[in-house]
Structure formats: structure tokens, C-alpha cells
Amino acid sequence: MCNVPGVHPDATPPTTDDLSRMLGQVLGDTAQPSVLSPVKVQSVATEVADRLMTAVAIGDYLPGERLPGERELATILDVSRATVREAIGRLQAVGIVEIKRGRTGGAYVRTSWTEATASAVRRTLLPRWPELEQLFDLRCLVEGLVARTAALRRTDEDLAAMRVALDGYAQARTLGQEQVADAAFHGAVLAATGNPKISALSRDMLTRVSLGFPVEPYGEDNREDYRRALIEHRKIYEAIAAGDAEQAGSLAEEHFTLTSDMMRDMLERAQERAAR
Amino acid sequence: MCNVPGVHPDATPPTTDDLSRMLGQVLGDTAQPSVLSPVKVQSVATEVADRLMTAVAIGDYLPGERLPGERELATILDVSRATVREAIGRLQAVGIVEIKRGRTGGAYVRTSWTEATASAVRRTLLPRWPELEQLFDLRCLVEGLVARTAALRRTDEDLAAMRVALDGYAQARTLGQEQVADAAFHGAVLAATGNPKISALSRDMLTRVSLGFPVEPYGEDNREDYRRALIEHRKIYEAIAAGDAEQAGSLAEEHFTLTSDMMRDMLERAQERAAR
DNA sequence: GATTAATGGCCTGAGCACAATACCTTTTTT
DNA sequence: AAAAAAGGTATTGTGCTCAGGCCATTAATC
Numbered sequence: 061m062c063n064v065p066g067v068h069p070d071a072t073p074p075t076t077d078d079l080s081r082m083l084g085q086v087l088g089d090t091a092q093p094s095v096l097s098p099v100k101v102q103s104v105a106t107e108v109a110d111r112l113m114t115a116v117a118i119g120d121y122l123p124g125e126r127l128p129g130e131r132e133l134a135t136i137l138d139v140s141r142a143t144v145r146e147a148i149g150r151l152q153a154v155g156i157v158e159i160k161r162g163r164t165g166g167a168y169v170r171t172s173w174t175e176a177t178a179s180a181v182r183r184t185l186l187p188r189w190p191e192l193e194q195l196f197d198l199r200c201l202v203e204g205l206v207a208r209t210a211a212l213r214r215t216d217e218d219l220a221a222m223r224v225a226l227d228g229y230a231q232a233r234t235l236g237q238e239q240v241a242d243a244a245f246h247g248a249v250l251a252a253t254g255n256p257k258i259s260a261l262s263r264d265m266l267t268r269v270s271l272g273f274p275v276e277p278y279g280e281d282n283r284e285d286y287r288r289a290l291i292e293h294r295k296i297y298e299a300i301a302a303g304d305a306e307q308a309g310s311l312a313e314e315h316f317t318l319t320s321d322m323m324r325d326m327l328e329r330a331q332e333r334a335a336r
Numbered sequence: 337m338c339n340v341p342g343v344h345p346d347a348t349p350p351t352t353d354d355l356s357r358m359l360g361q362v363l364g365d366t367a368q369p370s371v372l373s374p375v376k377v378q379s380v381a382t383e384v385a386d387r388l389m390t391a392v393a394i395g396d397y398l399p400g401e402r403l404p405g406e407r408e409l410a411t412i413l414d415v416s417r418a419t420v421r422e423a424i425g426r427l428q429a430v431g432i433v434e435i436k437r438g439r440t441g442g443a444y445v446r447t448s449w450t451e452a453t454a455s456a457v458r459r460t461l462l463p464r465w466p467e468l469e470q471l472f473d474l475r476c477l478v479e480g481l482v483a484r485t486a487a488l489r490r491t492d493e494d495l496a497a498m499r500v501a502l503d504g505y506a507q508a509r510t511l512g513q514e515q516v517a518d519a520a521f522h523g524a525v526l527a528a529t530g531n532p533k534i535s536a537l538s539r540d541m542l543t544r545v546s547l548g549f550p551v552e553p554y555g556e557d558n559r560e561d562y563r564r565a566l567i568e569h570r571k572i573y574e575a576i577a578a579g580d581a582e583q584a585g586s587l588a589e590e591h592f593t594l595t596s597d598m599m600r601d602m603l604e605r606a607q608e609r610a611a612r
Numbered sequence: 613g614a615t616t617a618a619t620g621g622c623c624t625g626a627g628c629a630c631a632a633t634a635c636c637t638t639t640t641t642t
Numbered sequence: 643a644a645a646a647a648a649g650g651t652a653t654t655g656t657g658c659t660c661a662g663g664c665c666a667t668t669a670a671t672c
Contacts (some may be wrong), residue, residue, distance in 0.1 A: 096391060096404075101380050104659070108375055115371045128372075129619065138374035140660040145621085162668025165619045194533040201534070257470040263371065267408065293385070298508035321604045380630070405648065416631040422652085438639025441648045 099248040104139055108147035111137075112269055116156055116169055118263075119239040127157065127167040189327070192269070194322035199265040200313045205261055207296055207312035210252035211305040218252035222297050229290050238286050245293050249312075252300065269319065285318065380415055384423035386543055387413075392432055392445055393546040394539070395515040403433065403443040462603070468545070472596035475541040476589045482538055483572055483588030486528035488583040494528035498573050505566050514562050521569050525588075528576065545595065561594065 102110075112127065130148065134141040148167050151157045157167040210218070225248050228241035250259040267327055292315045299308035378386075388403065397403055401554045410417040424443050434445040483496065486494070496516035501524050526535040568591045575584035 096387060096396075096409075096412050097410070099383050099387070100378055100379055100414075101383050102379050104375060107377050111371045111375070118371070120371065131619085133372075134660095136374070138376075142661090145661065147418050148620095159620070160668085161620050161666080163616095164669060165667080167620095191533075194531050197531050197534040198537065199533075201481055201485060205477055209477055253469050255473050255477075257467075257474045261474065325638045407648085410631095418632090419630065435649075436639090437637080437649050439647045440640065441638080443649095 104118060105143050105146040108137055108139060108143060109150045112147055112151055114267040119243045121169050122236045123169045123171040124241060125169050129166055195269050199269050200316045202261060204264050204309040204315045206249060206253060208305040208309035210249045210299035211300040211303055211308040213254045214252035214300055219301050223246035226293060226297060380421040381419050384413055384415060384419060385426045388423055388427055390543040395519045397445050398512040398515060399445045399447040403444055434587050471545050475545050476592045478537060478541050480589035481593045482525060482529055482534060484581040484585035486525045487576045487579055487584040488499040489530045490528035490576055495577050497524035502569060502573060
């Protein structure tokens with residue numbers, strides 16, 4: 061189940077009937093309207109960095125694999141090579157990739173975390189933790205919605221795709237294969253919603269939650285998480301196949317709590333290292 | 337109920353057991369990873385224009401009211417006055433506001449639509465209609481999720497705020513009062529989710545759906561829509577108060593279909609005008 | 613071992629969006 | 643008539659982005 065993030069700010073019970081005043085409280089019109097907060101648009105470099113981080117996080121590029129070259133990425137993303145370089149530089153700075161030069165050079169996804177990554181976690185995540193809790197919660201809710209919608213709209217072809225992904229999961233022998241199968245299952249569920257915008261929302265949530273750290277899916281060394289994920293995926297599949305939206309939604313919400321828990325563990329480990 | 341937007345693209349039933357090939361299909365890895373599509377970031381002016389349009393759409397500034405001055409907006413949004421001017425210029429171009437000069441000058445929200453607005457609708461909305469259908473669908477789903485979550489998490493204070501908004505709705509005599517009460521109710525439901533990020537998502541959906549046209553909430557001349565909305569709001573409130581997440585979600589999904597229907601009507605009218 | 617190819621690293625110049633600032637024009641208020 | 647407050651306009655500087663070329667490094671190839 062998703063965890064409610066914040067506490068309710070105040071809550072003196074309503075004792076007056078002054079309607080407009082309470083409407084004002086509800087709307088929050090004492091200050092400026094909520095949409096009129098300071099504007100800050102993302103730079104192209106930031107956007108590219110976010111996308112590359114997401115690509116790594118969702119397993120498009122597995123540990124040890126090489127990202128496309130700078131010139132190729134510039135063509136694909138339709139940006140200049142300088143911008144791609146800046147984005148890759150950020151990935152390198154937080155330890156997501158390491159750069160090799162020469163003929164077979166490029167940005168290679170790191171297999172394990174470095175001290176640079178751990179300190180980046182401390183610097184980046186700690187101040188934003190309350191916000192992250194809200195994002196985790198929202199992600200659980202959104203993924204629950206995805207599963208619920210998929211249960212209502214899935215076709216037989218969608219179910220077939222999910223079964224294929226589950227088979228791949230069961231047969232997977234390497235971490236890479238498991239990661240691919242995991243992404244395949246989630247992709248199949250998203251496709252079953254019949255609405256590409258939902259997929260975009262789900263991906264956006266992942267981007268904002270992962271912050272580029274390869275925490276998804278599941279830990280690096282223990283396969284226990286993967287077994288648990290397989291079991292949960294099977295249950296979710298059965299609920300979707302049965303058209304049981306409620307069951308599918310509840311299971312998915314619970315399933316994605318895994319990510320949240322892992323992030324908490326990771327942060328605690330990072331704090332412990334910092335204390336030493 | 338939400339309308340499923342697209343048709344499923346292909347769907348030849350799966351006849352092969354070639355696992356990796358089907359996984360590839362599911363992942364879509366024949367082309368580049370989905371996150372690596374061309375990048376396009378929006379300008380500051382566009383962001384400001386979107387926000388102002390949203391502010392008008394959600395009733396922060398009612399018809400006849402004046403937006404903050406250019407210098408004030410520049411301070412609030414932390415952008416230059418030139419950028420604010422460009423954004424306001426766009427609102428003027430599509431007929432959302434009209435500009436007055438002199439001491440009491442400023443950008444005033446127009447009371448009714450102009451021909452400029454209608455043609456802007458034709459130019460802007462028609463090419464994007466398929467995408468809009470998907471966004472309408474997603475908005476229904478998101479608002480359903482909001483209501484469902486609110487039903488599970490609401491406090492007594494949240495319920496009190498909703499009741500106040502409903503009372504305001506019933507007592508409203510002008511369109512402006514109805515609009516305020518409408519926004520207040522939605523705001524109270526959002527607050528009841530206990531997660532500010534959900535509010536942000538809901539607002540974002542509104543921004544993308546409304547495209548800045550003051551189509552929300554409901555038509556300009558007939559109060560029938562408002563009566564229907566009040567009845568539906570009452571039902572939603574009762575479901576939330578009862579903690580019936582399913583009922584609340586279904587009702588909210590249905591409720592927000594209203595916006596979608598109105599957009600369709602509006603577009604048809606715009607097309608009729610264009611044909612004359 | 614020399615050559616070649618593919619890659620990242622680096623630099624320059626141009627273009628553009630934006631910010632900051634000053635000043636002008638219009639309209640209302642005093 | 644003067645002052646005040648608002649929008650309208652013009653100028654200048656800065657930072658981001660792009661395009662292109664060249665260099666340094668490494669591995670594959672001859």
C-alpha cells in the first residue's frame with residue numbers, strides 16, 4: 061500500500077460560517093495563485109541528462125553496456141554535440157557512466173556504485189527527501205491506476221505480451237535478462253491501457269523518482285527482490301487477465317512500494333557511510 | 337466513463353515462441369529506446385503563457401477581472417518584463433484577455449469569446465485532436481484516481497472544506513461565484529489526498545487539456561451544466577465521505593467527461609463557423 | 613610496426629532568447 | 643495642469659545553444 065507522505069498542515073476544526081473566508085482558505089488565495097510561482101525552465105542539457113538517466117534507470121542500457129556515441133546521440137535527440145557532451149558529463153559526475161576514449165570509447169554504464177555516486181546521493185537526495193516521499197506515493201498511485209486501467213481495457217494480445225514477458229522473467233539467468241523482462245512486463249501493462257499518454261506519465265514519474273540513480277529495478281546483488289517481483293507480477297497478470305481492476309490496482313500499488321523501500325534503504329546506507 | 341482514445345495499432349496474434357523477438361516487440365527495441373526521441377524544451381515565454389492561461393482557466397482570474405501588472409508579474413514569476421509581455425501578448429492574440437492602457441490599464445479577462453478565439457481554436461485544436469482525445473482520457477483517469485485517493489485518506493477537516501464549497505455552489509448567483517465554488521470543491525478534494533504532488537499533476541493535466549481556452553468549467557451561457565455539476569459534486573462528496581473509493585472514482589471519471597464533451601461541442605461549433 | 617578508423621576532447625564564431633534598464637505614451641486621478 | 647500608474651518601445655549585455663572544424667587517444671586492420 062502506498063504511504064501517505066505528509067501530515068496535514070494545520071486543522072483547527074471549522075467554527076465559523078464565513079463562507080468566503082473558508083473558500084479563500086480552500087483556494088489558498090491569501091497568497092498568490094498557485095500557478096504563479098517563479099518560473100524556471102529546464103535547459104536542453106538538463107533535459108538530455110534526465111532522459112539518459114531514465115534510459116539507464118529503466119534498463120535500456122544495462123551495466124557494462126555502452127551508450128550511443130556523442131555524434132549519434134546528437135543526431136537522435138536533435139541537439140548539438142556540445143549539449144550531449146554536457147549531459148554525459150553530468151552522468152559521469154554522479155558516477156552513472158564512465159567514459160572511455162579511443163576507437164571503442166564512449167560512455168559505459170557503471171556496474172557498481174562508486175564513492176562519487178554515494179556522495180552524490182547524499183548531496184542530492186537528502187535535502188529533497190520530503191518531496192521524494194510525495195513522489196514515491198504519487199508513483200504508487202499512478203502505477204495502481206495503470207494496472208486498474210489495463211485490467212479494464214486489455215485485449216487478448218496485451219495479455220499474450222504480458223505472458224511472454226513473464227516467461228522471460230522465469231527463464232532469465234542473468235541480471236540483464238531479468239531487467240529486460242521486467243521492463244517488458246511493465247511496458248506490456250502500459251500498452252494495455254491503450255493510451256500512450258499514460259505511458260508518458262508513468263515514465264515521467266520514474267524519471268522524477270529515480271533522479272538518474274540506477275535503483276530500478278531492484279538491488280544489485282541479491283536476487284531475492286527479483287523473485288518477489290516475479291511472484292507479484294504473476295499476481296498482477298492474473299488480476300488483469302481476470303479483469304479485476306481493484307485487485308490489479310491494489311497489487312500494483314503494493315508492488316511499486318518496493319522501489320520506495322529500496323530508496324529508503326539506500327539512503328540509510330549512504331548516511332551510514334557518511335558517518336564513518 | 338472515460339473513453340478509450342486510440343485503437344490498438346496492429347495485433348496479429350502471437351504464433352511464435354521466439355522469446356527474445358517478442359520481448360523486443362514489447363519493448364519496441366527495433367527502433368531507439370523510447371526516451372531518446374528528439375528533445376524540445378519550451379521557452380520561458382511559453383511557460384509563462386501556459387501558466388497565465390491555466391490561472392484564467394481555473395478561475396484565479398474571472399471574466400472582467402484584471403491580471404497583475406506586467407512589472408508585478410515579472411517580479412512574482414522571476415522573469416523579465418519583456419517575457420511577461422510576450423506571454424500576455426499571446427493571451428491577447430487568442431482573445432483570452434484584452435489590454436487597456438493608462439493608469440487603470442492592464443490585461444483584463446474577456447467576458448466572452450471573440451472571433452479571434454474561435455479561429456485560434458480552429459488553428460490550434462484541430463491538428464492536435466487525436467492527441468487531445470488521449471489527454472482527455474488521461475485526465476478522466478487521473479481525476480478518478482484523485483477522488484479514489486481522497487475517499488481513502490480524507491480527514492473530517494477535508495470533508496468540512498468540501499461541504500463549504502458545496503454550500504457556496506448552491507448559494508452562488510453569478511457565474512463568477514459558481515466558478516469560485518467549483519474550483520474550491522476540486523481544491524478541497526485535491527487537498528484531501530494529502531499529497532501536493534497530486535495537485536500538481538491535476539493542474540498540469542488541466543493546463544495541457546485546456547490549452548488556455550477558458551472552457552473550464554462549463555459553458556458561458558447555460559446554467560444547465562452547473563446544475564448537473566452540482567448534483568455530481570454532491571454525489572462525489574457523499575462517496576468520499578463514506579470512504580467508498582470505487583464509487584468516488586467512478587463518479588469523478590464520469591464527471592470530468594463533461595469537459596471532454598464540451599470541447600467536442602466547441603470544436604464542432606468552430607468548424608460550423610469556419611464552413612460558413 | 614605502420615596505417616586507418618572511430619571515438620572523445622576542445623575550440624571558435626554566430627545566432628537567439630532572455631534579463632536589465634531606461635525612456636516614451638496613454639489614461640486616470642488629484 | 644500636474645502627478646501617478648500603467649502599457650509601449652528601444653538598447654545593451656549575457657548566457658545557452660548550435661554548427662563546424664581540428665586535435666588526442668585508442669583499437670582494429672593491413
